[in-house]
Amino acid sequence: MNNIEEIKSRIDIVDLISETVKLRRAGKNYTGFCPFHSNTRTPAFVVFPDSGTWRCFGECNEGGDIFRFIMKKEGWDFPETLRYLANKAGIILEPLTPKKKEENAYEEKLSGILEEALIFFRHHLMQNEKGKSVLAYLTDKRKLSLKTIETFELGFAPDGWEDGWTYFQNKGYSEKELVDCGLITKRSEKEGFYDRFRNRIIFPIRDANQRMCGFGARALSSEDNPKYLNSPQTLLFDKSALLYGLDKTRKPIRTVDQAIIVEGYFDVIGLYQSGFQNAVSPMGTALTPIQMRLLKRYTRKIILALDPDSAGEKATLKGLEVARDSMDHSDDFIFDPKGLIRTEARLDADIRVCSLPDGKDPDEIALENPETWKMILEQAKPIITHVIDTLSAGKNLDDPKTKSEIASKVVPLIKDVPNAVERDAYRQQLARVLHIDEQSLFSISEVQYISRGRSRRQKIEKESDDEFIKDQLEMQLLPIKNKIYNLEKHLVLLLFKKPEMVYDLDRYLKKNSLFPLSNSDVESGDLQVVLTLILKSLQQVDLDGEEFISNNLPDDLHWLESELEQVVHEGTTQDRILEDLARTLLMLRKIRVNEKIKNLTILQQPENEEKIVSDNALFQNELMDAIKTRLLLEKAQSSPLIGD
Numbered sequence: 001m002n003n004i005e006e007i008k009s010r011i012d013i014v015d016l017i018s019e020t021v022k023l024r025r026a027g028k029n030y031t032g033f034c035p036f037h038s039n040t041r042t043p044a045f046v047v048f049p050d051s052g053t054w055r056c057f058g059e060c061n062e063g064g065d066i067f068r069f070i071m072k073k074e075g076w077d078f079p080e081t082l083r084y085l086a087n088k089a090g091i092i093l094e095p096l097t098p099k100k101k102e103e104n105a106y107e108e109k110l111s112g113i114l115e116e117a118l119i120f121f122r123h124h125l126m127q128n129e130k131g132k133s134v135l136a137y138l139t140d141k142r143k144l145s146l147k148t149i150e151t152f153e154l155g156f157a158p159d160g161w162e163d164g165w166t167y168f169q170n171k172g173y174s175e176k177e178l179v180d181c182g183l184i185t186k187r188s189e190k191e192g193f194y195d196r197f198r199n200r201i202i203f204p205i206r207d208a209n210q211r212m213c214g215f216g217a218r219a220l221s222s223e224d225n226p227k228y229l230n231s232p233q234t235l236l237f238d239k240s241a242l243l244y245g246l247d248k249t250r251k252p253i254r255t256v257d258q259a260i261i262v263e264g265y266f267d268v269i270g271l272y273q274s275g276f277q278n279a280v281s282p283m284g285t286a287l288t289p290i291q292m293r294l295l296k297r298y299t300r301k302i303i304l305a306l307d308p309d310s311a312g313e314k315a316t317l318k319g320l321e322v323a324r325d326s327m328d329h330s331d332d333f334i335f336d337p338k339g340l341i342r343t344e345a346r347l348d349a350d351i352r353v354c355s356l357p358d359g360k361d362p363d364e365i366a367l368e369n370p371e372t373w374k375m376i377l378e379q380a381k382p383i384i385t386h387v388i389d390t391l392s393a394g395k396n397l398d399d400p401k402t403k404s405e406i407a408s409k410v411v412p413l414i415k416d417v418p419n420a421v422e423r424d425a426y427r428q429q430l431a432r433v434l435h436i437d438e439q440s441l442f443s444i445s446e447v448q449y450i451s452r453g454r455s456r457r458q459k460i461e462k463e464s465d466d467e468f469i470k471d472q473l474e475m476q477l478l479p480i481k482n483k484i485y486n487l488e489k490h491l492v493l494l495l496f497k498k499p500e501m502v503y504d505l506d507r508y509l510k511k512n513s514l515f516p517l518s519n520s521d522v523e524s525g526d527l528q529v530v531l532t533l534i535l536k537s538l539q540q541v542d543l544d545g546e547e548f549i550s551n552n553l554p555d556d557l558h559w560l561e562s563e564l565e566q567v568v569h570e571g572t573t574q575d576r577i578l579e580d581l582a583r584t585l586l587m588l589r590k591i592r593v594n595e596k597i598k599n600l601t602i603l604q605q606p607e608n609e610e611k612i613v614s615d616n617a618l619f620q621n622e623l624m625d626a627i628k629t630r631l632l633l634e635k636a637q638s639s640p641l642i643g644d
């Protein structure tokens with residue numbers, strides 16, 4: 001048994017989840033209110049002790065094992081979660097490889113040097129003569145309290161060329177270490193080094209776990225360019241993977257279930273001081289997919305409060321050009337209005353844009369009057385509304401050409417919205433703005449599709465009873481827990497060996513009107529990590545796929561490699577592998593969809609005392625979708641896999 005299996009066998013999922021969620025027994029399973037979305041009416045969260053899994057049938061529509069639960073709850077990555085659960089289970093993890101250990105130790109050392117540098121910068125702000133005027137700038141001009149300055153650990157880099165370098169050499173750090181953590185830069189014209197940050201206000205940048213990663217620095221003199229300078233890319237500092245402020249705001253973000261995205265350091269700090277402790281900044285770049293994923297751990301409600309220039313018309317129009325097909329193979333986020341809507345569709349995320357009064361920054365507004373800022377947030381528009389407004393602003397909407405141009409851009413976005421009620425509202429809105437009849441905005445085929453869907457509804461409801469009994473029997477016969485894990489493992493091992501087969505698999509799925517392979521097909525936390533790597537390996541060209549995955553595999557998952565040779569033998573044809581992949585995935589999805597249908601049916605039964613009244617429609621839709629999916633799966637299973 002490897003560590004992961006050992007942990008799963010030792011920790012009881014009901015005990016573990018009971019620490020967070022009040023669970024009630026419902027037959028063999030347990031139900032409760034989902035801890036990941038706010039709803040105190042519908043106990044849509046179900047724990048299945050038999051399979052060692054959980055699932056939210058409400059808003060989240062997500063599930064997994066104990067690893068997934070802790071990762072989602074704490075916002076940790078896999079190794080962190082593993083350490084935590086191993087400790088809980090009383091298991092001592094095998095030591096890291098010597099190379100990895102060395103790397104970790106070096107990163108720790110660099111982070112320690114940055115902590116020392118921070119003391120140096122803070123000393124210069126608080127104790128030195130020049131620092132006093134900077135401090136006055138922060139308190140008088142920026143209206144920051146000493147407490148806030150303390151909380152955000154602001155500092156000042158003196159304006160000498162070698163103050164820092166000399167100081168750190170005396171501390172015993174080598175030039176290499178100082179370069180590696182981005183504090184000094186090699187001179188190009190002569191020997192020696194100079195300080196990267198000179199005569200600047202210093203903002204320490206920590207990751208979500210409070211580890212020091214680098215600095216942001218604002219120029220004090222208008223002659224110094226650029227105005228904002230960051231640490232260079234280092235082992236610790238990867239601008240695309242950090243959000244400024246998250247170390248302090250992640251808890252409030254989760255508590256208020258909302259994150260505000262602002263442009264700059266001062267915006268985060270000023271809002272924090274004014275009582276809005278849920279802002280983060282992507283530090284001058286557009287939001288990256290990694291940053292979006294970081295945020296997603298804490299909330300799905302995001303308000304963009306960006307400078308009108310960057311979130312405004314130009315960016316909106318440019319974003320609309322991005323091809324929608326580019327997202328087919330990944331769950332990645334792309335930051336442009338178009339991409340955000342796709343994200344919204346996938347995640348059920350609520351993304352809004354607020355408009356700032358011309359020439360004013362969020363911190364200025366909030367520090368002057370928190371009520372004004374609150375109002376601005378409340379008036380934030382859903383992103384589709386924002387796109388409609390932006391595209392139609394200043395245009396002659398009586399011109400048929402303009403109308404059709406705008407419609408051709410917005411209609412596809414509206415079609416992506418998952419919620420039918422919202423979709424209708426956006427349609428009406430667009431029709432109103434363009435002064436056209438709503439029906440003529442949308443294609444005939446789609447209207448037909450909708451009416452067909454409605455007439456099928458009753459038939460599907462009738463079907464579900466028989467299916468329920470059949471499924472119950474099926475479930476009792478299967479050692480389901482092992483079966484799911486083994487299917488997931490088989491799938492992951494096949495793709496580990498042949499990552500590029502993802503494309504063939506997706507093509508096959510598409511042919512059968514099924515969703516492409518995604519992370520949610522594998523719900524065991526450990527195996528999901530590998531699937532993520534497999535999908536990532538396809539987006540790089542430096543290494544052979546298998547090698548890339550192997551190199552990036554967390555230490556505790558290397559045991560998987562020893563099983564690789566058993567799944568794909570020398571000389572196995574591509575067709576056979578595809579067949580194996582498809583069969584495994586279909587089986588996995590079938591088990592899952594059956595489980596879903598069964599549980600949705602239970603949740604709707606009148607004798608269930610926690611009967612869902614208000615969200616019945618939601619469950620009905622879910623059930624219809626699930627039954628539809630099952631039909632497609634069965635059809636695919638019964639038709640020949642390869643050929644024709």
Ligand SMILES: [Zn+2]
Nearest residue numbers: 034037056060
């Ligand atoms: Zn939920």
